[in-house]
Amino acid sequence: MQLFNLKDASDTVSYPEAVKKGLGKQQGLYFPAKIEPLEDVEGLLAKPFVERSSQILSHLIGDDIDSDKLAELVENAFQFPAPIAKVNDNTYCLELFHGPTLAFKDFGARFMAQCLSTLSADKKDPITILTATSGDTGAAVAHAFHGIENINVVILYPKGKISPLQEKLFTTLGGNIHTVALESDFDACQQMVKSSFDDPDVRDGLHLNSANSINISRLLAQVCYYFEAFSQLPEEQRAEVVFSVPSGNFGNLTAGMIAKSLGLPIKRFVASTNINDTVPRYWESGEWLPDPTKATMSNAMDVSQPNNWPRIEALFEFGYLDKSILSADSVDEEYTQLAMKQLQGEGYTSEPHAAIAYKALKRSLKDGETGIFLGTAHPAKFRETVENVLGQPISLPQPLVDCAGKEGLSAELPADYEVLKQHLFKILKSDA
Numbered sequence: 001m002q003l004f005n006l007k008d009a010s011d012t013v014s015y016p017e018a019v020k021k022g023l024g025k026q027q028g029l030y031f032p033a034k035i036e037p038l039e040d041v042e043g044l045l046a047k048p049f050v051e052r053s054s055q056i057l058s059h060l061i062g063d064d065i066d067s068d069k070l071a072e073l074v075e076n077a078f079q080f081p082a083p084i085a086k087v088n089d090n091t092y093c094l095e096l097f098h099g100p101t102l103a104f105k106d107f108g109a110r111f112m113a114q115c116l117s118t119l120s121a122d123k124k125d126p127i128t129i130l131t132a133t134s135g136d137t138g139a140a141v142a143h144a145f146h147g148i149e150n151i152n153v154v155i156l157y158p159k160g161k162i163s164p165l166q167e168k169l170f171t172t173l174g175g176n177i178h179t180v181a182l183e184s185d186f187d188a189c190q191q192m193v194k195s196s197f198d199d200p201d202v203r204d205g206l207h208l209n210s211a212n213s214i215n216i217s218r219l220l221a222q223v224c225y226y227f228e229a230f231s232q233l234p235e236e237q238r239a240e241v242v243f244s245v246p247s248g249n250f251g252n253l254t255a256g257m258i259a260k261s262l263g264l265p266i267k268r269f270v271a272s273t274n275i276n277d278t279v280p281r282y283w284e285s286g287e288w289l290p291d292p293t294k295a296t297m298s299n300a301m302d303v304s305q306p307n308n309w310p311r312i313e314a315l316f317e318f319g320y321l322d323k324s325i326l327s328a329d330s331v332d333e334e335y336t337q338l339a340m341k342q343l344q345g346e347g348y349t350s351e352p353h354a355a356i357a358y359k360a361l362k363r364s365l366k367d368g369e370t371g372i373f374l375g376t377a378h379p380a381k382f383r384e385t386v387e388n389v390l391g392q393p394i395s396l397p398q399p400l401v402d403c404a405g406k407e408g409l410s411a412e413l414p415a416d417y418e419v420l421k422q423h424l425f426k427i428l429k430s431d432a
């Protein structure tokens, strides 16, 4: 698989390079040089999830990873199902929250971990994944890399600023997963990550890698569950399928649109946002005018400058898709709550992110169409909000019960770069 940088087409890389680098020059995103449609989509839809997914990924990645090896990586990554739940006659929720951290980010993070581990196997020194989190991503990354040889993970997060349960989900693993609670806010954590990448001692000495959400391996993994959703629909409901995708950085939507470019017969997409509505306003007016980010109940979508958007533009620009297949809508806080209650009325318990996608789908769905909205997180991950809005108790699923009783292993440090740097060398170079 060849990829090129959307900011500088002369910057071309192979799949292994794109996975290891993440971003190209000038912070440009890598994009496939060519997306060839799959030959036998019908045949693929008849296959089981893991087998189908490794064939799709092998078609995309090509010779860069041997197909038997790739099948093994996919099997290791996709160890949990992605079922569709019927909400009413023409509406389904694609539940992407049955992984170890109960959110769709498990799919992408686990496949990325598998790829990085294979592609770095020839390195003498371990690589270090350094990342800052305000909750979700850190947990997915920590679980995905836990126990993987030759890779250390360091996660920085703001002390006392994430929910205790969220914190337990990634600070109790131990082994190659190191967590640091900084006495500061999320922005300061991000700043520390940036300073580390700018510091040659740390960047080169510890072989830093960011493993962030713009990594191409994550997107490719996410393509697979759109096929999985389709394969579970009754035949008579496959003709006019509309996906509604709750969007923040727009990675999930990009993956869906790549699935369509590969020949999966999706009719159209709805990009659903909360009041951080840069894209819906842009889609209406043609003007890109990001506002300051506002805090909402659907906090994983509190993004006003979505970093994957240039990839969506590229899918249109290079003629893979027509702009008419995308509409965009934003849902405010009041309607988010209303949508959660409407879903409750349909007998389905949901959380704010999925509820936004459901609401936008409902506003858009026409007679004869079948709608699928993406359930990106388990309701228990947003337990307080869900209990407050719905007035019903939410029970904890097993992964949360398991970690709730364990001891957190984080180091606590002041937000001082030199102190952090010493700590990193102490924990990662103790054998040197």
Ligand SMILES: *Cc1c(COP(=O)(O)O)cnc(C)c1O
Binding pocket: 103, 104, 105, 136, 246, 247, 248, 249, 250, 251, 252, 253, 300, 301, 353, 376, 377
């Ligand atoms: C990350 C996240 C989103 C947004 O996904 P993008 O790919 O960034 O658009 C939506 N819902 C939940 C629960 C998330 O964690």
